[in-house]
Amino acid sequence: xxxxxxxxxxxxxxxxxxxxxxxxxxxxxxxxxxxxxxxxxxxxxxxxxxxxxxxxxxxxxxxxxxxxxxxxxxxxxxxxxxxxxxxxxxxxxxxxxxxxxxxxxxxxxxxxxxxxxxxxxxxxxxxxxxxxxxxxxxxxxxxxxxxxxxxxx
Numbered sequence: 001x002x003x004x005x006x007x008x009x010x011x012x013x014x015x016x017x018x019x020x021x022x023x024x025x026x027x028x029x030x031x032x033x034x035x036x037x038x039x040x041x042x043x044x045x046x047x048x049x050x051x052x053x054x055x056x057x058x059x060x061x062x063x064x065x066x067x068x069x070x071x072x073x074x075x076x077x078x079x080x081x082x083x084x085x086x087x088x089x090x091x092x093x094x095x096x097x098x099x100x101x102x103x104x105x106x107x108x109x110x111x112x113x114x115x116x117x118x119x120x121x122x123x124x125x126x127x128x129x130x131x132x133x134x135x136x137x138x139x140x141x142x143x144x145x146x147x148x149x150x151x152x153x
Contacts, residue, residue, distance in 0.1 A: 007122040009129035014115050015140050019147040021105045021112040025080045027143060028103065037146035038139060052077055056085070066092045081105055089127065096127035116140065 017024055027033050031048040038045070043060030050056070052074055059069040072087035083103040089096050099120035106113050116136060122129055 002124070005124055007125070007129065008120070009122065010117065010119045011129060011133045011136075012115060012117045013133070013137055013140060014113065015144065016108050016111060016113050017144060017147050018111045019151060020110070021080045021107055023147065023150065024105050024112045024114060024143075025083075027146060028083055029077075033146075037142040050074065050077070056087075069093075075100075089132075091126060094126065095123055097122045097132065099132075114140070 027037065029050045031045060031050070034048065035045055038058075042062060043058055045056070045058045047055055047057040054074045056072040056074070057070065059067060061067045069090040070087060071090075072085045074083070074085050076082060076084040082105070084100070086098075086100050088098045097120050099118055101119075102115075102117045104115040104117075118132065118136060120129060120132060122132075
């Protein structure tokens with residue numbers, strides 16, 4: 001019999017961008033824009049219905065690695081200010097975590113300050129909070145690069 005476990009963890013990542021809050025928000029809300037920066041190059045967005053009650057489904061893998069699947073449900077959206085979603089992550093069809101994430105966006109001078117809070121339950125030692133925080137941080141690095149490219153246009 002497999003011994004089951006749950007590890008709970010909350011992490012917070014803050015970033016300041018030179019882009020205004022509306023542009024930062026739109027980078028999350030518009031499927032075409034989000035596809036330009038989100039996740040890793042081997043990920044694909046299968047569904048993005050950006051509204052309260054809407055879902056976002058994506059999946060991907062590193063070459064030769066396991067396939068990860070993200071399934072999120074938008075819980076709360078306040079234009080240019082806040083996005084809350086609940087999501088699960090699976091690896092090769094096995095659930096590895098369930099989380100709630102909150103993205104808060106506020107003005108910061110001519111730019112925007114973003115606070116990303118993730119409250120997760122990591123299942124049976126199949127995923128770690130450290131890996132999730134590192135992956136989220138890499139995603140926000142991609143967002144920063146995307147916003148710089150958009151500002152240069």
